[in-house]
Amino acid sequence: MxxxxxxxxxxxxxxxxxxxxxxxxxxxxxxxxxxxxxxxxxxxxxxxxxxxxxxxxxxxxxxxxxxxxxxxxxxxxxxxxxxxxxIGRVNPQHPLRSALTAREVVLTGATGTIDLMPRWTPHPDEVDRADHLLHLLGLSGSAEAQWHLLSHGERGRVLIARAVLARPGxxxxxxxxxxxxxxxxxxxxxxxxxxxxxxxxxxxxxxxxxxxxxxxxxxxxxxxxxxxxxxxxxxxxxxxxxxxxxxxxxxxxxxxxxxxxxxxxxxxxxxxxxxxx
Known part of the structure; x- marks a missing residue:
């Protein structure tokens, strides 16, 4: 859908x-x-x-x-x-507790989960789209940065990329x-x-x-x-x-x-x- x-x-x-x-x-x-x-x-x-x-x-x-x-x-x-x-959702109070990178947070948009799913491997196309979105939003240099080290503004843009990764309706x-x-x-x-x-x-x-x-x-x-x-x-x-x-x-x-x-x-x-x- x-x-x-x-x-x-x-x-x-x-x-x-x-x-x-x-x-x-x-x-x-x-x-x-x-x-x-x-x-x-x-x-x-x-x-x-x-x-x-x-x-x-x-x-x-x-x-x-x-x-x-x-x-x-x-x-x-x-x-x-x-x-x-x-449906993609952007919630500034994203309840992430794990030490994920910005790219990994974006990739959780493919599964609709807060954390990465165990034994799940993203498709190369999903990784490419995550990187494309990070670049589009001016975050290419932060793709490998840990979530807890990102500023509030950077987190907001990462969450937008996460929400649109799967091209929601x-x-x-x-x-x-x-x-x-x-x-x-x-x-x-x-x-x-x-x-x-x-x-x-x-x-x-x-x-x-x-x-x-x-x-x-x-x-x-x-x-x-x-x-x-x-x-x-x-x-x-x-x-x-x-x-x-x-x-x-x-x-x-x-x-x-x-x-x-x-x-x-x-x-x-x-x-x-x-x-x-």
Whole structure:
């Protein structure tokens, strides 16, 4: 099932999705269609339901109500363990404990495991692709470096290479720039743009609550607030001053320069002259 979908194909279709946990409504009435070649951002304040929605889209959580089709498979009617093999995930909290090299971490993407599988030998094509991805992401010189010696930024790029090694039908990124300094963040975002440019048919969903963490290749956005959709669609139509202010319940001004986004505090209205006397 692994492999990119044809451009325009539906990769995800969620309809009227609710998620309830311990009597609390975490997601309410979520509907979204994501097609091959699109790169979505899930944006919202803390507690909005972004990670919950990402876990549904990654087949790690079933909706309480509603329907979700992922890569043509309906949750509740398919083997989720098999489905997950077609989904690449980038988790900054990668729980690796072994002394693997950067190349070996990337190669675990072929088996979908955290560690190298015993008695498993990667195919030469897989090794070649791992090295190609490390080169693409500017990490050729770190291929033999131990994981625990890599910087946080280098680890983030290694995890992107790991997630795309098997050419997954869907790539999910849960706040991949968390904890990175400016240089490391920009290197990571450049890496994402390079991966997307190299595979135009690839599809991804990235969770963030900082617009500065959006790659230039972002095509669509979904704004969440208290588990409900504020707006959903092409990024230019969604990331507006009005909608972002509504989503975060705070007045902000949205700026865009050379494909990158930023949010700044909206200027306060001027105090009437007669009140300053």
């Amino acid at each position: 692994t492999g990119y979908a044809d451009l325009g194909d539906k990769v995800i279709e969620a309809r009227n999705v609710d998620v309830v946990r311990e009597g609390r409504l975490l997601l309410a009435g979520i509907s979204v269609t994501i097609r091959a070649g699109e790169h979505w951002a899930l944006i919202g304040p803390n507690g909005a339901g972004k990670s919950t929605l990402l876990s549904v889209l990654g087949a790690y959580r079933h909706p309480t109500r509603g329907q979700v089709d992922i890569l043509g498979q309906r949750l509740g009617r398919t083997d989720v363990f098999q489905l997950r093999r077609s 869907l790539l999910l990124l849960d706040e991949p720039a968390t904890g990175l300094d400016l240089r490391a963040r920009e290197q990571l975002l450049t890496s994402l743009d390079r991966i997307r440019d190299a595979a135009p048919e690839a599809t991804s969903v990235l969770v963030t609550h900082h617009l500065e963490e959006l790659p230039t290749t972002t095509t669509h956005a979904l704004l969440l607030r208290e588990g409900r959709v504020v707006s959903c669609g092409p990024v230019e139509e969604v990331l507006t001053t009005e909608l972002m202010s509504d989503c975060f319940d705070h007045p902000v001004a949205i700026l865009r320069n050379e494909g990158r986004w930023a949010a700044v505090a909206a200027p306060e209205p001027a105090t009437p002259h007669f009140l300053t006397r």
